[in-house]
Structure formats: structure tokens, C-alpha cells
Amino acid sequence: MFATLARGRHEAELMVAGIVLLVLALDWAAMLFAETILKWIGTTLQVFAIVLGVTQVALGLQLIVHSLSMIGVFTERAT
Secondary structure (H helix, E strand, O other): OHHHHOOOOHHHHHHHHHHHHHHHHHHHHHHHOHHHHHHHHHHHHHHHHHHHHHHHHHHHHHHHHHHHHHOOOOOOOOO
16 A cells, blocks of 8 residues: 555655565564563463454444444434
């Protein structure tokens, strides 16, 4: 997406490529040291994963309900 937005600007394309390479390098380093990382902060990461999972489910349900109400499946109640 960012490469498309940076179309025609060489500096911006290089910056996007650099950011991609940085993210890939950080991911590679995390995989190399996964056991050590999990030894130190494994429980914290598990709690964080649960919180993010619940948040993702809630946002998905909100999107589904909103979409259904936009196409008329649900009607709004008068209060």
C-alpha cells in the first residue's frame, strides 16, 4: 500500500523498502531468540495475546452488527 502511495518518488520507495527490511530483520531476530524471549516475558505475552484476541473478536462483531444494520436487517428502536 505504501509503495503504491509513494509511486514516482524514489526516496519514498527506498524508505518503504528500508522499513520492510527492518521489520523482516526484527522478525528474524525474534525467531532466533524466541526461547530466550519466552523465558523472560512468556506469561506477559500470553496475557497480551488473550487481550488482543478478545479485542479482535469484539471489533469483528461490531463490524458485523453495524453492516447488518446498514443493510436493514436490524431496525433502530425509538427511545
